[in-house]
Amino acid sequence: MKKILVIGQDGMLGGELYTKLCECNNYDVYKTTIETLDICNKDAVLDEVKKIEPDFIINCAAYTNVDGCETHFDLANSVNGLAVGNIAEAVNLVDATLIQISTDYIFDGTLEIGKSYTEDMSPNPVSAYGKTKYLGEQMAEKAKKHYILRTAWLYGLGGKNFVKTMLKLAQSNDEVSVVCDQHGSPTSTTTLCEIIMQLLVKQPEYGVYHSTNEGFTVWSEFTKKIFEFANIDTKVKSITSKEYKEMYPNSSNRPFNSMLSKEKLHSVGIYPKKWEDALSEYLKEELK
């Protein structure tokens, strides 16, 4: 049986991925959490990987507080960027394959709305988070065998996320103000787990794969859909990014267009669900 090490099992994606990999009974699955392995500690990373000798290492650990990255840049850069170099070195040591999770925020978002970014387009992050994650991609490329999966607007059962924030805000507000000029693909952790599990079986050519749900929207329309599926009456007021920035001056800049093309993923036979279908399935579980 192939051995898989999930790093960051205590996170939203890592937790679900670890459970799903165990449930499928096709792999020997190992995990680390921030309590058992700090990925910034190179010796500890090398020791852990040498001990397990995994075939695949899936790095779900990250510093994911996008606004927090602006004020804690060095920490974010260590975790999201430099530490991936430790993992890549360990991957090469045992001849494993690295699966690194990255983000749409590595693009500057200036692409014309309606066009989507392909994997070969040049990154140019506009936020501290995006810069640190881009460094993480460059570090991941040091692994001889690697996949970099760029995902976006991620939500899932086991962690803080935008959908839960909106559901909570709706409990005490008749109206919520949400940005209406940033375009992207809401993505459920369940869909991303499915993509990863198909990738493990198909093992296509190494490289970068855009890995989100199908279809595109803006945050305000996403919120309307959340409320519609959850039978919530709270109104959604559309505001621009400029208005949001005036309300929260310390918030990070985010790309206006982070629409990621899935053509490459399709070319290897992986077809993610539409974002609305994934959201509906998630809410059925979340609101049980």
Ligand SMILES: NC(=O)c1ccc[n+]([C@@H]2O[C@H](COP(=O)([O-])OP(=O)(O)OC[C@H]3O[C@@H](n4cnc5c(N)ncnc54)[C@H](OP(=O)(O)O)[C@@H]3O)[C@@H](O)[C@H]2O)c1
């Ligand atoms: N969430 C999104 O909207 C989104 C969008 C695009 C891409 N992504 C990417 O998707 C991946 C999974 O995201 P997620 O939302 O599941 O993240 P998450 O829930 O924040 O999980 C990340 C985990 O990494 C842990 N961690 C932080 N520093 C660490 C360190 N030095 N050593 C070991 N573990 C450490 C965190 O622990 P603490 O909680 O204790 O810090 C947390 O448990 C990440 O690579 C993220 O960048 C996320």
